[in-house]
Structures are given as C-alpha cells and as structure tokens.
Amino acid sequence: MLHSTCGRGHRTKEPTxxxxLAAELAHAGHKVLVVDLDPQRNLTSGLGFVTPQGAPTAYDLLLGRRPAHELAQPTxxxxxxxxxxxxxLAGIDVELAAGDETGERQLAAGLRLAGEAEVVLVDTPPSLGLVTISAFAVADSVLVPVQCExxxxxxxxxxxxxxxLVRDRLNPDLEVNGFLLTMLDPRTKLGGDxxxxxxxHFGELVYRARVPRSVRLAEAPSHGISIRSYAPGSSGAESYAQAASEFATRVFGSAA
Structure with missing residues (x-):
C-alpha cells in the first residue's frame, strides 16, 4: 500500500x-482512498459527500480514535x-501539541489499516502546521500542485x-513525487514565467501535464463530481488524465 500526500504551499488551495487524480486512478482500476485533512472540507464536498452530524471523520483518525478502514466511506x-x-480539524494542532501521542504516530497507525487501498492520497491543509507535517511524516511521497501565480x-x-525538515527529523525516506502546474493561462506572461x-529549479520532477485555468474545472466540485464526469473531453479532463498517467508511472512503473 502506498501513502502519497498531495501537499500545498502557503496561499495555495488544491483539493481539485x-x-x-483520485478519480482518474480509480477509473483505471486502482483501489484509491482519499483523506480530507483540511477543515474547509472542499475535497469532501467536491465528491458530493455530506457528513452526518456526529459521524466519525478524519478528525478521529488524527486523534487515534478510529482506524482508516472504519472511517472510509464509499463514493x-x-x-x-x-x-x-x-x-x-481547524483546532486540532492545539490538541495534537497537548496530547501524549504525536500526530504522525496516530496517523500512521490508522492508515496501516486502510483496507484494500493501493493508493492513499491525503489532501493537506494550506498551512504548514502539525497536521500537514504529520501527513508528510507518514507519506512515501509528496505531490506538489503549483498554481501559476x-x-x-x-x-x-x-x-x-x-x-x-521532515526528512531530517521524521521521515528520511520522504520523496517529492513531482510538481504539477495548475491554473495555467498560457496567454499571460506570468503563466509562462x-x-x-x-x-x-526542479527539472524532470515537473509533470509534463499542464492543468489549465478552466471554468469547467472550477464548476465540477460544486456538482459533487470529477471533471471526467462533468466535462469529459474538456482540456481540464484531458490534463488530469495525463497527470494521473504520469503519477501512476512514477509510483507503479506503468501508466494508469
């Protein structure tokens, strides 16, 4: 089982x-688990999922209350x-800092029981706090979406x-899977820059796929579906299909 974390830098929002990526990998036949560690829950709503009041969530995973296989919900x-x-999750950094167990230990223990998942994609918060560091500490690799801004x-x-820092102190095996350029408008000088x-700076680590700035990509999450389902054949759908193929090649050694 692979734990691959999608990391985000300051000011960046990339649940899309x-x-x-998860939808494309699942379509190719891979068993995929996505974990939404962002308190804004954009990934959760983007998959059309409404969490019932009091239902267990990723919050319980980080606090070590439930393992992944008990928390995973079909989409x-x-x-x-x-x-x-x-x-x-908005206040969990304080709870993790005050607890006896570290966030990465509890997250690692929970994700070891991720059932049949071949790939675990973790959507981290935009801030580089304890939640994000915990995710990096248990990940095999980090995929970095870079908005062209x-x-x-x-x-x-x-x-x-x-x-x-995480490599030095917590996870020496952590790799950078790659950098995926998103929200690219090739007509602008800034995008090209x-x-x-x-x-x-990063050479071959940069994905060949380029995700365009797209109205359809922006609309799809509001309908609770992927761009593959919302606008198949669109430039956004094609770019994520290519990105998923590159991801699979880097992770499994063959395209999705």
Missing part, C-alpha cells in the same frame, strides 16, 4: 488536484473511498524547507 466513483474532513512561487520555498521558473 486530489479529487481528479459515487467505483474503487474510490473517502475519509471525510471535519470543521473540528506569483504567490504560489512565494509559498513553494517555504514548503520545500518544510519537506527538508512560473512554468520556466519551476522547470529551472
């Missing part, structure tokens, strides 16, 4: 990447399960420093 997409997010570049250096800057 986790949702659509409308075959082969894809979800551990839903919770607004309670100035502030995304600003946050990227902070994210990479955090990854190096960001692409060149990221490629110059």
């Amino acid at each position: 990447t986790v949702l659509n 409308s997409i075959p082969n894809l399960s979800l551990i839903p997010g919770s607004a309670d 100035y502030y995304a570049l600003e946050g990227l250096s902070q994210l990479m420093a955090t990854i190096r 960001v692409v060149r800057e990221v490629e110059s």
Whole structure:
C-alpha cells in the first residue's frame, strides 16, 4: 500500500488536484482512498459527500480514535473511498501539541489499516502546521500542485524547507513525487514565467501535464463530481488524465 500526500504551499488551495487524480486512478482500476485533512472540507464536498452530524471523520483518525478502514466511506466513483474532513480539524494542532501521542504516530497507525487501498492520497491543509507535517511524516511521497501565480512561487520555498525538515527529523525516506502546474493561462506572461521558473529549479520532477485555468474545472466540485464526469473531453479532463498517467508511472512503473 502506498501513502502519497498531495501537499500545498502557503496561499495555495488544491483539493481539485486530489479529487481528479483520485478519480482518474480509480477509473483505471486502482483501489484509491482519499483523506480530507483540511477543515474547509472542499475535497469532501467536491465528491458530493455530506457528513452526518456526529459521524466519525478524519478528525478521529488524527486523534487515534478510529482506524482508516472504519472511517472510509464509499463514493459515487467505483474503487474510490473517502475519509471525510471535519470543521473540528481547524483546532486540532492545539490538541495534537497537548496530547501524549504525536500526530504522525496516530496517523500512521490508522492508515496501516486502510483496507484494500493501493493508493492513499491525503489532501493537506494550506498551512504548514502539525497536521500537514504529520501527513508528510507518514507519506512515501509528496505531490506538489503549483498554481501559476506569483504567490504560489512565494509559498513553494517555504514548503520545500518544510519537506527538508521532515526528512531530517521524521521521515528520511520522504520523496517529492513531482510538481504539477495548475491554473495555467498560457496567454499571460506570468503563466509562462512560473512554468520556466519551476522547470529551472526542479527539472524532470515537473509533470509534463499542464492543468489549465478552466471554468469547467472550477464548476465540477460544486456538482459533487470529477471533471471526467462533468466535462469529459474538456482540456481540464484531458490534463488530469495525463497527470494521473504520469503519477501512476512514477509510483507503479506503468501508466494508469
């Protein structure tokens, strides 16, 4: 079983990447589990999932109350399960800091019992707090979506420093799976500048797929479905299909 975390830098919001990568991998036949650790729960709502009041969530996973196989819920997409997010995650850094067990130990223990999942994709909060660090500490790799905007570049250096710190102190085997450029408008100078800057620093780690800025991509989560279901054949759907193929090649050694 692979734990692969999708990390996000400061100011960046990318549940769309986790949702659509997971949908593509599931469509290719892989058993996929997604874990929503963001208190805003965009990944959860983007999959059309409504968490009943009092139902167990990723909050319980991080606190070590329930293992993954008890929390995973089926979605409308075959082969894809979800551990839903919770607004309670907003204050969990304080609870983790005050607890006897570290977040990464509890998360690792919970995810060891992830059932049949071949791939675990964790959607982390945009801040680089204890929740994100705990996710990095148990992950095999981090996939970094990079919005083609100035502030995304600003946050990227902070994210990479955090990854190096986690490697040094918690998880020496943590790898960077790659960098996926998103929200790209090739007509703008800034978009081209960001692409060149990221490629110059990270070379072959940068995915060939380019996710465009797209109205349909923005609309799909509000309908609770992936871009593959909402607008098949669109540029957004094609870009995520290519990204999933690259991801699978890097992880499994063959395309999805």
